[in-house]
Amino acid sequence: MKLKVMFLFACLFLSIGIAIAQSSNATGRVLSAEDNEPIVGATVQIEGTDTGTITDLDGKFTINVPSSAQILVISFIGMETQKINIKEKNRTDLTIKLKPTAEVLDEVLVTGTYGSAKKLGSIVGSVVAIRSDKIENRPSANFADALQGQVAGLQVYTSSGEPSEGVSMRLRGIGSINSSNEPLFILDGSPISGGAFTAINPSDIENVTVLKDASSTSIYGSRAANGVVVITTKRGRGAKPTVSIKGQYGFSEPALPTTRMMTTSQYYDLWKTISPNADFSIIRKYMDMGISTDWQSYLMKDNAPTWQLDASITGVANNTNYFISASHYDQDGVEPASGMRRETLRSNIDTKVFDWLRVGVNLGLSYEDYETNNFATKGNNPYNVATLSRWALP
Template sequence: MRVDCLKARAMFCALLLLLLISPGLYAQVKTGVVKGLISDNNNEPIAGASVVIRNTTNNFTTGTSTDSAGMFTFPRVPSGGPYSFTFSAIGFDRQTLSGYMIKDDATTSVMIKLKDSAETIDQVVVIGYGTQKKSDLTGAVSTVSAKDFSGQAYSNVNQALQGKVPGVEFTSTSGEPGAKVQVRIRGMGTFGNSGPLYVIDGVPFSGGDINTINPNDIANISVLKDASAAAIYGSRAANGVILVTTKKGVAGKPRFSYNGYYGIQSVNRKIPMLETPEFAALVNEADQNGAFAPQPAFNNPENLKTNTDWQDASFPSSSIHDHLLSISGGSENARYSVSGGMLNNQGSMVFSFLKRYTLRVNSQFNIGKKLVIGESINLTRSHGLNLGYGNNLDLAYMLGAAPTMKVYKPENLGGYAGPNQAETGINNRDNIVGRRDNNRNYTTNFNMLASLYAEYTILPGLKYKLNLGLNQGLYTGKTYLGLFQMDNRSNLRQRLSMYRNLNAEYLAENTLTYEKTFNNDYAVNLLAGYTEQNGDYSSLSGSRQDFPSNDIQVFDAGTGPSVIGGNRAEWALRSFLGRANITFFKKYLLTATVRRDGSSRFGSQNKYGNFPSFALGWNVDREKFMDAIPAISALKVRASWGQLGNQEIGNYESLTTISTTPQYIFGSTQSIASAAAVLSLGNEALKWETTTQTNVGIDLAFLNNRLNFTADYWVKNTDGILLRTPISGATG
């Protein structure tokens, strides 16, 4: 028993001694401190830049990011080396410094200036199914980075692009919150849908609203304008392609950022209108000249005391505020970026607003040395009031209303005044404020845009990529017309209308890429792919009348007649694609692209269409004779030819469609019978609309790329325009 106690006591002493010695052992690991400063070419500090330090000898890797002064610190770095530092920041080229040795208990200083990616000809540009150096581009491509619209207030993507892309026209369709912007790349290309194809993080966005993407989440945008650049998207690229890439995580410590603003909106230029005395004098003069009896409404002194400015009543000052909170970081093998945003935009016109909530998640993981997987998810929920609902008519009522009509009248049902003989005479224009309040249209939209990808390196330079995409949206709306009386304007029968539209698009893309440089003189980049995409759209709508109260707005509470309707449509697209980019001596460029699309929207005789393109480029600045002109930093001449397609027609235009809506009256009893009628005639030979483009361009840069000039001349012809001839209602 005593021996066991002595053994236990000896073990306890040995353990205690080990614990006392261990700190001393660990203290023998020598370390040093690394401090540094990152700035741009103007010596301005770059905040939030990512810094990764790496030593392949001892497998030491860690990262951090710069503070608001552009400074970074690594407080404990094991002595020795060699160490390398990799620096990256949005809008700047990634740079690596190597060969640093860390000394014991010493501070190593690192200072670096990052080159602005917009000022280098070797800037990497996002193109269809990949990236390419700007110097190697043969097509007409314009790029816009996040810094080009940072610090400015935009509520949607197209607003952020306005005035920044040559050859692209952006036209606002309305001044209401979240209004769509009409985009035309190189003019109108067809009589039907002339809008471009949007591709967001590799997923074609043919259904839904681009406004669901928060502009603050965007890293860069590429606009493909000519056939050479856009042909890789074949049948949907006739009107150009806009590629949107959202922000990704960078290696380093977690980095938080906030971007927001608050503002007040008001209409600062209003149409001069007559006030009540002037309006009454004009009406009386018109009645007298026309030999009409005077209107009492404009000759009553009490009535003339009312002087309503309907523009002031309809356009109150409104607020707008937008907020985005994001976090990003990770290591070299695992990076992430998460952001959440909120937009609250009260409309300039009374009783209108848009509220939008966004959530974005991006991550990427390196699994071993050959496999990379990642995902991009964008979730959006928006809620609006009176958006795109009768606004043109509302403006007509607002400008035509008599100034002698009050806005409010408490004794009326609903509390609003309206046109009447005693106050407005024969002027019968509505009270626009009461009209918009009593007939409200609410919309609620949910959208999810997601992609999941995996890329595997089969051999050096040869990669296979699988990209799966989902674009799903649920769009709901409700309009309620309640009981009200606005003098001689009244509604004594409530009506509730609701709809629900569901849109889902699924994408599967398989691509192989091969990239290799031979003897530093020849470089090839080859792409081959097979893709499938299909969509499913369904709608359901209904309406009902007569409700016990304006506060009960559900169908089951209605007692009057009801109507219900619905529809469903499907489409599919199967594609084969290929592209070859070849560079000779870094001077001469060749690009050849072909895509073969098969669409369910066309007849059996023309299901498939082929869309080729060819382009040549010459980097003149890399010729020997250009050394004598140092002021020219870059000079490239390029030319391209290609054909693009358009499939934006109805899903069943090649088929004869029949409707069961018509009714017929038969016999002496004039009884009504259900019937069917042909609405449109099918065409099995229906074929693709084809746009042929020829483009010649020049890219020129001076003074170390500080001054850039680009010019393009193009010819764009569209053949076989898809336009349905209507069937006569009289002759059939």
């Protein structure tokens, strides 16, 4: 009997020893690879199981690991997940350093700034982004013309066909009777007016983001009540300098005429009926000479040329990113005494002076030389016909 009791106790102690040998604690610390600061709330989990823990304020953790476990999985939002083989390492003092991951950081939106985040519309109800290839390949003096048809609910229109004419924009119609209905325009973080669009080279634009909902006021304030158009210009990229030269050529012509012009005699009879006492001697003179000019066909150009030449260099040198571009744009209007010429120069340079300090300069210079046709704005009267006659005829 005594022998059996001793044998029972020996088996009991043996089973306890086996149970203890089947698991043990693993301890360690999770740090950031960038600055060696502790990561609070990182997940430490045994691979293939639901067993896990999180790090404390000092980045430390303790986890009970079965003897059969081999891999610990350490993860944190914005960091690369790392796996540790605990069979090959000392379990009592592990040091794990996690690196930041660009893929996850792409989903982060920093609010309260003038919008350089890649996911600018993450918290805005309605957002549309237009990439540079949708803009730069459309020859136009005003890049806003290239936005036509790209954004639902965005109306882009001009009051005339003059090359130098500015544009007006409306997002989802008119929102005010007495106040402005223009959206808020942001260029590289600074508010601008729509009149500055003709001074911007479309080839310098990286992307245009249109925030259409009134909820964008949470970022830009009450000025964003009519929507926001965020314009971002290009920055330096690539390890080596990249030189780009591009040219475009096109021509413009009037749309198909929708009305038939009057002859000289018809025009004379019209004004004689409207104002019998006026002096129409010059029109009468042309009519007696048998001159009847179709002014629309005579004055309008059928192939008004448009051409543009762009040159740029971009790259990264040491801690400096640079993008430098120059452009020449020349467009003739289809009407006489109508056209625009523009020269632009842009330099976007930033450099990292210290780990905590980055400085840069965004410089944009533009020179515009244009002429506008005033005949259409003077009205259709016989005195303007006389002016046209002296300009067109010997």
